[in-house]
Amino acid sequence: MNYPTIQHLIGRDWIASPTPEDRAVINPANGQTIGQIPQASAADLDHAVHSAESAFRRWKNSSPMERSAILRRFADLLRQNDRLIAGWITLDEGKPLAEALAEVRASADHVDWHAEECRRIYGRIIPSRSPRVQQLVVREPIGVCLAITPWNFPLSQAVRKVAAALASGCTMILKAPAEAPAGCMAIARYLLDAGLPEGCLNLVWGNAAFISETLIARPEVRKITFTGSVEVGKHLAELAGRHMKRATMELGGHAPVLVFDDTDATAAARALAVNKLRNAGQVCIAPTRFYVQQGIYDRFLSELVSAFESVKVGAGLAEGTQMGPLCHRGRVNAMEKLVEDARENGARVLTGGKRLGNHGNFYAPTIVDTPNDDIDLMREEPFGPIAVVSSFRDIEDGLSRANGLPFGLASYVFTNSLERADKAAAGLQAGMVSINQFGLALPETPFGGVRDSGYGTEGGTETFEGYLITKFISRNRAPVL
């Protein structure tokens, strides 16, 4: 499989002049170097800003039909090349090939959704107080956008931002993730092949702090959109505030799951195991804090343990692998620290709790059982294959513990009672609530968090909100005397 050479795209030029600071791309399944990440210089960033700004002057006046047609061709190219792109994602991010394929296909669906919806970016006419006056509300693209995207879904998380910006008439500078770069290379390559005019998308690599501080301060850049950690998100939001830039922040969560005693413990445990271990738990909406009602606690736990123990862990390209390695060594170290703290604080490790093998970043699917909401695992998003389980008494107890952290991204409820489902959905302080299933992150539904999990949503009919400004035009037929 030909792994792509990682390069900046500025205008129509692919650029990579090696520097001593270039960093390696590592295959997390075996530790081998598979590529090099170039580092953008101040001059590269300046070119990217000029390229995006000059492309914006033309692109903002393009018709939605033109933008839609290009995006549709792009979606087709993603589908036609799904196996190639999925192979790259498995090589650098580590997820099993089937998951990577699903990510590519979902990304194509996201692009199609934006291609359709951009034809429906409407304004409105407000009835006026005089027959001579027309009052128009128009929506205009905000301008050059900066996107900083994560490594865990290197294609789909970037595609959501790129498609929304381009479909609304904005242009973009994409700072893509060094840990898993190939997905963003695919975006840039296939958008150009689909006919995207030069400069509408610019791709840069390098030091995140340098790039964000340089670009957010530039007057041409009007918006920043970020998916990543709460800590970095808060810093970027401060920078955006200082320079009065629009911001969309998709930050971390620590998704609570309420499993009520009226639910089928086996079905819930199996479904939750699959979702918890998807992408080795490196998913911002992964179910993570499992609150299980006392009546089914033991049954649910034993089903969950057996589901975790049946998962086949291995290299993402190997036949039959259900869970791959963690994306980078830092994640394995973080798992070890969290489990050590849990053990020291009296929690029981029911399965896993250790790294696997001597090569690659493998960590065993792990279940930690604790009555204690004060251990690190209960407070910090593990972003790895660890489920932490605790029992709750009644719905009030469950809701108060689920809402006990400052995060509010995804949340899950398992119950056969409509009354409990409604009460839990109303009481959970989260941007998304999924009941008896995992129905989040679809192109046609809004995705986003509240509280420390950020602000702004992506997807759904709300998807363009962050990329448009509202302009009011009050028009008289002739000058007022």
Ligand SMILES: O=CCCCC(=O)O
């Ligand atoms: O990590 C956050 C994005 C989740 C995307 C998905 O579940 O497909």
